[in-house]
Amino acid sequence: MDLVDLIEEKHFLGQEFLLWLWYKSEERGGAVMVPELGREILVVFEKHMLLEYGEGEAHEKLVCRGLMTELKEARAGLALGKKPEQARIRFEIDNHEWSLTLKARLFEFQNVRLPKTETGSGESDDPMEVEGRLLDQIGLYETAQRTIDQLFRAFLELRCGEQWPEELERVQAWVRKG
Template sequence: MADYLGQTTDIILGQEFLTWLWFRSEVTSGNFTSKEGRPYNLYVEQRVSVQGGEGETLETATVSGSTSELKEARLGLSMGKKVTRALIRIEQDTEAWQLTLKAEDFSLGSLKTPKVEKADANEEDDVDGPFLEKIFLIESCLTLLDDAYRTFLETRLSNDWKETVQRMGQWLSKSE
């Protein structure tokens, strides 16, 4: 594990981010705080893909389950595989978002926002309201995800990174 996270020349930053996010979401029960001081929760849940090897020996394992501990994905990490995709849930106040994040290019898939109430057919003056609310909810989710990435980068670029890598290794070995 330490070799996997310690060699930045061989590792895509997105893979480190998703691994750290998974670790951080479990050891802190998903508790994060934005740079504005607002609390939010972020969890890696239900579905994780790990990948290892190169060329013809490339292996990918996707583990999913609604109440799964994702043990096979953890085993893959301990064998040197890297997190390539994860299902993430973000909650703040009464709002909740769910999305899939790919490590390769930080692309989002299947972003689900909180439900937006449809406009009343009789209200002519605010037909754009639901659309604008949906855009606001998407931006809110991206802001929280950016905040988590900022926190990761601060950790990754700090002198404490080696200690974090050790704690990640301990987290991984405890869950095997």
């Protein structure tokens, strides 16, 4: 099996992860436990989501966005069998806030917005300040990557464990309640 076929066969995991993370973020007002951190972080799904349904010529996409939608259309789409393919997610750790669009198929990050930092105003051309800002931004991007990885690892452990049937029932009830 080549890489493209493998990605196509397993991309449902990314969709299930986005659905589970969305459910977890709404379950307790945004507080989502990250076992590797040993604490909760704030996770919020913002007003932009792409849902997909079907395959081949019967493939459909539904884009839900806007300030007033509150993702109600996306929740209704879930009830009709559509699956999340990408979502705009904001998360907060220690008063630092990241925002990014996560694509389920390849776990791509897009439109990453990093937290503001204290490493200068960005106006100086001093090489040491420029290097400091760059290293700070790299570290913040790595934190975003690591956080999504830790959330996905928590999902996979649950998904492959004995507790998955009960969690799946809760997620399905949340979708129906939508």
